[in-house]
Amino acid sequence: MRGVLDDRAQYQKLDPGGMLASVRDLPEQCGEAWQAARALALPAGYGEIERIVVLGMGGSAIAGDFLRVLLQRESAVPVFNVRQYELPPFVDERTLMLVSTVIALLGIGLAYFFYMRRPQAAEAVAASKRYDVIVALGCVIRGETAHFDYVAGEAARGLGHVALAHRIAVGFGVLTTETLEQALARAGGAAGNKGFEAAEAALQTADALDQLARAASRD
Numbered sequence: 001m002r003g004v005l006d007d008r009a010q011y012q013k014l015d016p017g018g019m020l021a022s023v024r025d026l027p028e029q030c031g032e033a034w035q036a037a038r039a040l041a042l043p044a045g046y047g048e049i050e051r052i053v054v055l056g057m058g059g060s061a062i063a064g065d066f067l068r069v070l071l072q073r074e075s076a077v078p079v080f081n082v083r084q085y086e087l088p089p090f091v092d093e094r095t096l097m098l099v100s101t102v103i104a105l106l107g108i109g110l111a112y113f114f115y116m117r118r119p120q121a122a123e124a125v126a127a128s129k130r131y132d133v134i135v136a137l138g139c140v141i142r143g144e145t146a147h148f149d150y151v152a153g154e155a156a157r158g159l160g161h162v163a164l165a166h167r168i169a170v171g172f173g174v175l176t177t178e179t180l181e182q183a184l185a186r187a188g189g190a191a192g193n194k195g196f197e198a199a200e201a202a203l204q205t206a207d208a209l210d211q212l213a214r215a216a217s218r219d
Helices: 008-014 019-024 026-039 044-048 058-074 103-108 111-115 120-127 147-166 180-185 194-218
Strands: 051-055 079-082 095-099 133-141 169-177 187-189
Touching (some): 120 133, 120 147, 133 147, 133 180, 133 194, 169 194, 180 187
Parallel strands (some): 051 079, 051 095
């Protein structure tokens, strides 16, 4: 008896994104990823980390499961998978954080931005000269104190300074909302995805800056 998977037209209807082919090719993808990782030159400071935290939700977290099982046999550094929107209390400057997600859901990892409590995180990234774009994502929800206004204002001021001082495109995707529901609605919900919009605007700005620089060099 023939099933749905025996009929190419039927399963293509059920799998328009080609997930079945991706699953079939997973061993080759893992091999390619492993080779790319081995060829990557990491900064010396990465040798001082004490733990690894992999952030991901849903299917994106599977990569963290693979890494954790692999490193249990290869490394003395413990690996933790975090499937939530808050960082565990043991995350500090000796924690290597890896985000496994698509850009539209990137907010889980960039909770770290506010964990550091200061736009100097973006300053350090810009000063490294290794990146063309910085996208700052986060959310400040109003509470009962003035902390809301302070954090939101300082984030905007600090990131603006980074953009001007380092002539780098900075996408500002920090939400300021009254409630968690408002934040979720603007993070891929009914009110759109402000993080994606910030990333898109930053990429467009970076392209414009590049064109201006090339035009100036010809004059």
